[in-house]
Amino acid sequence: MGGKSYYCDYCCCFMKNDLNVRKLHNAGISHTAAKATYMRRFEDPKKILAVEREKRPCKRFLAGYCRFQLLCNFRHYSDKQMKQLEKIVRQLKKKRSKKKKNPQLTRKCNLPPSLQPFDIDKLNQTNWNLNWG
Secondary structure, eight states: OOEEEEEETTTEEEOOOOOOHHHHHHSSSSHHHHHHHHHHTTTHHHHHHHHHSSSBBBBBHTTOOOGGGGGSSOOOOOOHHHHHHHHHHHHHHHHHHTTTOOOHHHHHHHHGGSSSOOOOOHHHOOOOOOOOO
């Protein structure tokens, strides 16, 4: 490989550092599928579950290999994996509901003393007669 080469992080491959070669590679189905697989890691499990529930199982994937990977119009999750995904979504839902019990109490505790609301009783009990000097 003489000269500089370009490395694609999604596909883990080197290619000639030429604009047309990179454009052709980025437009290819293997690159698009590899990028979709990588970006899927950061998606919300609830969204993934909703999308995958609507799909039917992929016959090619169950037979061993589907070249479309995540771009396939059919589901690539087994029944066991779908149950695990549902379990993850339920756990996340429980965690979120526990956090949002009483937002006013958590807001008050998180504020510094100078930004917390005044307590009128304490303000009335304050001795304003100060001796300077």
